[in-house]
Amino acid sequence: MLAAAAASPxxxxxxxxxxxxxxxxxxxxxxxxxxxxxSDLLVMDLAPDAAGRARRVVIxxxxxxxxxxxxxxxxxxxxAHWWDGTSINRAQDNYVxxxxxxxxxxxxxxxxxPEGLVVVDELYYENNPSERFTRKLINSSLQAVETxxxxxxxxxxxxxxxxxxxxxxxxxGDFFRKGDPYAVVVGFAEGWPYAGGYDRRGRNEFWPIxxxxxxxxxxxxxxxxxxxxxxxxVIGHAPRQLDRNIAxxxxxxxxMEHLSTLPRGTxxxxxxxxAPERTPIRSVRIGTEVxxxxxxxxxxxxxxxxxxxxxxxANRRDAFxxxxxxGVDICNVPVPIRRRK
Amino acid sequence: MLAAAAASPxxxxxxxxxxxxxxxxxxxxxxxxxxxxxSDLLVMDLAPDAAGRARRVVIxxxxxxxxxxxxxxxxxxxxAHWWDGTSINRAQDNYVxxxxxxxxxxxxxxxxxPEGLVVVDELYYENNPSERFTRKLINSSLQAVETxxxxxxxxxxxxxxxxxxxxxxxxxGDFFRKGDPYAVVVGFAEGWPYAGGYDRRGRNEFWPIxxxxxxxxxxxxxxxxxxxxxxxxVIGHAPRQLDRNIAxxxxxxxxMEHLSTLPRGTxxxxxxxxAPERTPIRSVRIGTEVxxxxxxxxxxxxxxxxxxxxxxxANRRDAFxxxxxxGVDICNVPVPIRRRK
Numbered sequence: 172m173l174a175a176a177a178a179s180p181x182x183x184x185x186x187x188x189x190x191x192x193x194x195x196x197x198x199x200x201x202x203x204x205x206x207x208x209x210s211d212l213l214v215m216d217l218a219p220d221a222a223g224r225a226r227r228v229v230i231x232x233x234x235x236x237x238x239x240x241x242x243x244x245x246x247x248x249x250x251a252h253w254w255d256g257t258s259i260n261r262a263q264d265n266y267v268x269x270x271x272x273x274x275x276x277x278x279x280x281x282x283x284x285p286e287g288l289v290v291v292d293e294l295y296y297e298n299n300p301s302e303r304f305t306r307k308l309i310n311s312s313l314q315a316v317e318t319x320x321x322x323x324x325x326x327x328x329x330x331x332x333x334x335x336x337x338x339x340x341x342x343x344g345d346f347f348r349k350g351d352p353y354a355v356v357v358g359f360a361e362g363w364p365y366a367g368g369y370d371r372r373g374r375n376e377f378w379p380i381x382x383x384x385x386x387x388x389x390x391x392x393x394x395x396x397x398x399x400x401x402x403x404x405v406i407g408h409a410p411r412q413l414d415r416n417i418a419x420x421x422x423x424x425x426x427m428e429h430l431s432t433l434p435r436g437t438x439x440x441x442x443x444x445x446a447p448e449r450t451p452i453r454s455v456r457i458g459t460e461v462x463x464x465x466x467x468x469x470x471x472x473x474x475x476x477x478x479x480x481x482x483x484x485a486n487r488r489d490a491f492x493x494x495x496x497x498g499v500d501i502c503n504v505p506v507p508i509r510r511r512k
Numbered sequence: 513m514l515a516a517a518a519a520s521p522x523x524x525x526x527x528x529x530x531x532x533x534x535x536x537x538x539x540x541x542x543x544x545x546x547x548x549x550x551s552d553l554l555v556m557d558l559a560p561d562a563a564g565r566a567r568r569v570v571i572x573x574x575x576x577x578x579x580x581x582x583x584x585x586x587x588x589x590x591x592a593h594w595w596d597g598t599s600i601n602r603a604q605d606n607y608v609x610x611x612x613x614x615x616x617x618x619x620x621x622x623x624x625x626p627e628g629l630v631v632v633d634e635l636y637y638e639n640n641p642s643e644r645f646t647r648k649l650i651n652s653s654l655q656a657v658e659t660x661x662x663x664x665x666x667x668x669x670x671x672x673x674x675x676x677x678x679x680x681x682x683x684x685g686d687f688f689r690k691g692d693p694y695a696v697v698v699g700f701a702e703g704w705p706y707a708g709g710y711d712r713r714g715r716n717e718f719w720p721i722x723x724x725x726x727x728x729x730x731x732x733x734x735x736x737x738x739x740x741x742x743x744x745x746v747i748g749h750a751p752r753q754l755d756r757n758i759a760x761x762x763x764x765x766x767x768m769e770h771l772s773t774l775p776r777g778t779x780x781x782x783x784x785x786x787a788p789e790r791t792p793i794r795s796v797r798i799g800t801e802v803x804x805x806x807x808x809x810x811x812x813x814x815x816x817x818x819x820x821x822x823x824x825x826a827n828r829r830d831a832f833x834x835x836x837x838x839g840v841d842i843c844n845v846p847v848p849i850r851r852r853k
Contacts, residue, residue: 221562264768264769264772265724265725265768265772293834296834296835350691350692350693351691351693352691352692352693352837352839352840352841352842352844353837353838353839353840353841382749383606383748383749384606392831392832393831393832393834406772407724407748407749408723408724408748408749408750408841408843408844409749409841409844410844411837411840411841411844412825412828412833412837412840412844414837415834415835415837416828416832416833416834416835427605427606428605428775428776431605431606431747431772431773431776432772432773432774432775432776433773434769434773435769435772435773484753487753487757490733490734491733491734491757492753492757493634493734493756493757494637494756494757496693496694496752496753496755496756497694498693498694499693499694499752499753500693500694500749500750500752500841501693502749503749503750503751503752503753
């Protein structure tokens with residue numbers, strides 16, 4: 172199945188050039204690109220590197236209805252300039268880089284948090300009424316799931332067909348047909364990847380996915396869920412075992428290399444053993460507070476261009492490849508994001 | 513399903529402590545650890561870092577019957593000390609670091625290769641008689657597949673049951689039951705992860721998998737398959753689309769951080785734009801030529817300890833987790849490897 176062929180019937184019988192995924196993205200019409208509001212960006216400026224070069228990391232925050240308790244806390248922390256003067260405290264190879272108050276574990280020395288942060292329940296790791304949380308069911312989460320379904324999540328069901336009933340303009344495709352190791356369904360909605368399944372009562376549940384570059388909320392042992400003051404970014408293979416066990420609050424959209432190349436810590440779990448090894452954080456701001464921030468846009472996951480791109484990621488037929496895989500890991504379909512032209 | 517409970521019947525009714533994967537590995541009996549021969553190791557010493565610290569990367573070479581044409585070339589290149597004085601020329605974020613002759617593309621300046629390198633056919637990207645290569649079928653590859661099956665690859669079949677007929681001592685488990693996005697089956701044999709499927713004639717085919725740390729052979733456009741002089745290591749999410757499209761020849765078992773933290777190149781595909789950005793390679797040797805090389809060992813993938821470890825990776829029930837995934841990506845079950853005690 173080659174979506175490109177179906178999408179653009181050729182006026183002649185000339186063979187169509189098979190585009191690589193990046194070429195499909197580059198040729199997408201302007202209308203398929205949607206703006207990302209600066210108010211949904213978190214801008215972290217690290218201290219300059221050894222050569223004096225600036226290191227800016229831009230993070231897009233998770234949209235509603237997912238993780239909004241933590242995202243609200245993060246907005247408050249940024250507004251209070253709380254992270255200014257904190258540091259990156261951990262870099263564990265093939266896992267995460269983590270930042271926040273290096274003394275956060277020590278109650279006597281920990282930096283005071285701003286007023287108004289909320290405590291968020293584990294319920295909100297997914298947007299669902301899963302069996303685990305049946306006793307805590309609230310109507311708002313049920314409605315939110317329906318909203319996602321109504322918007323049309325582009326998903327392929329392994330064993331059941333009713334996921335396809337959504338109103339997605341995406342062709343059904345077959346790129347996830349071989350299954351996902353962690354979920355019954357995976358797909359995209361409004362620019363983000365989600366996984367989903369059913370609880371024992373047959374109700375849908377959805378949750379955001381940990382991929383490379385995903386930003387989540389560090390926490391202590393359950394039932395602690397973290398405030399959002401301690402954040403991490405994935406710098407290795409997608410640690411999907413964290414899905415539904417920890418809050419996903421965003422993803423790095425620019426400057427990822429400033430995190431992924433940091434020296435790995437040599438303490439337990441990749442924490443730095445000494446203070447000088449930590450990378451200082453100069454400031455963290457919501458995008459609307461950053462005058463020199465460029466505009467960003469993402470390729471609509473509901474567009475025909477995205478469907479062609481995802482299909483090409485699953486079936487590489489461009490010149491370098493000899494055997495298309497016929498399937499793809501959802502974390503190998505990163506949503507294209509770029510500076511707005 | 514908790515393999516740990518079945519493996520150690522408790523003398524009392526006291527609840528068994530649920531071990532984290534690393535704890536299972538640490539408590540595995542000595543007999544479950546198997547030595548890695550120094551002759552199967554490739555030792556790459558980079559120039560020291562800016563602080564003068566040594567940077568050694570140890571790579572384990574792919575065992576027979578997979579990729580042995582390229583592995584043989586790599587042994588010849590190392591014996592000839594061919595890589596000494598070459599460099600790391602590319603670092604693309606969330607993809608690969610690549611090394612070899614920076615002038616390799618320029619026939620006038622390229623470093624001469626040693627005598628005796630062989631040209632390997634695309635057939636050997638997998639060990640199989642796939643449809644694509646039917647016309648090239650040779651008995652040796654068929655026999656090799658049978659050997660793998662007879663040894664007992666621990667795999668779970670999505671749609672068919674005959675994969676289970678192997679003589680694997682691993683419990684069938686359910687950790688891959690949700691499927692793999694790229695293959696019909698995935699599993700482990702003799703310390704390595706493989707994927708497999710069927711061709712249209714119903715014959716088995718198996719191939720090595722690209723995971724974090726996997727080492728492969730850079731190549732030009734097909735039908736070129738590369739000599740092995742140009743190598744790369746995966747530094748991001750598993751690029752499984754490369755499986756069966758490029759030769760997998762090994763994996764990094766120590767010093768991965770010396771590759772994953774290299775500054776990313778700013779040229780196309782992450783190539784460095786200028787020579788000073790490249791990291792010099794002092795030497796590459798087969799392990800038997802390195803006097804100060806420690807001994808390494810891996811956790812037998814046919815052991816009960818490995819089965820418990822893989823199950824725990826798929827079903828995190830240790831204290832930090834609240835929802836076991838019930839499945840796992842094969843690249844999230846790295847084979848435990850350590851210095852021999």
